[in-house]
Amino acid sequence: MLNNSNKIRSRKGKRNVQKGVIHIQASFNNTIITVTDVRGQVILWCSAGACGFKGTRKSTPFAAQAAAETAIRASIDRGMKQVEVMMNGPGPGRDTALRAIRRSGIVIIFVRDVTPMPYNGCRPPRKRRV
């Protein structure tokens, strides 16, 4: 039996990546910001819910701004200099998150909208009767 008291824990160190991609998923209820490297491997993420907002306050532009600021601060700590922004979804946090990223001083190469559009694929759910 191996003695596990001296086991070396493989701890994920801080990866210093200079160029990365920021994915902003702005849904109707929440805004999730994921920072990845150029290949798509996630470095860190932050969301409106993770910033302490709950319920309807998550789906506000201010919450998206707070999430973006938190994510950007952490990514700058890891040495991020240039980013590409990929925008996803039609939510309220699109513009404020982009503004927060631009204001933080990080260099943006381009901003893309990658909202997935079906070529008339799956049938969506029925209309809500509220």
Added chain:
Amino acid sequence: MAAASAMAAFSAMACSSSAPPPSSSSPSQVPLSSTSTPSPLPRQVRLPSSNSNYASLSASPCPQDPSMQFANVMWFKGPYNTQIFVGETEPADSVVKRFKRAVMQAGIISECRRRRFFETRQEVAKRKKQAAQRRRSKSRYFSRGANDPKKGLKAKPAVEEDDDDDDNWEYDGMA
């Protein structure tokens, strides 16, 4: 399979997309409404040194395997709806405004809202009818000055009289 997916990514490019600029310092000169197809390699991508296969293939003129011909393109991000290139000294408001305008021109938000819930045939017909009415009223508003019936009747005779006066058919009183 990678090449097929890469080619599919090219063909699936929808709506307007701005072509990448020749130099990174002048992205603001790129026209937003250009419909030119983006080049296969939007920017120089440095391949990781561990994948020595891909690096050597990208440098060699004739790849050993046809599927590895587009190995550089594997880092291509995939299809997108719109894209704007951001200048170095561009203010935040300008970036957001330009992006919003590009998104509005592509009609992404309205398309998302339309596809959120299912539309019955009656709802589709109603939406198309309303859109057609809006388009007709807009074009009527813009072209009202030129094709206004009241203004047209008054303007035409005056123009014809001026032309008759300038004619030199009758001189010295001879018909």
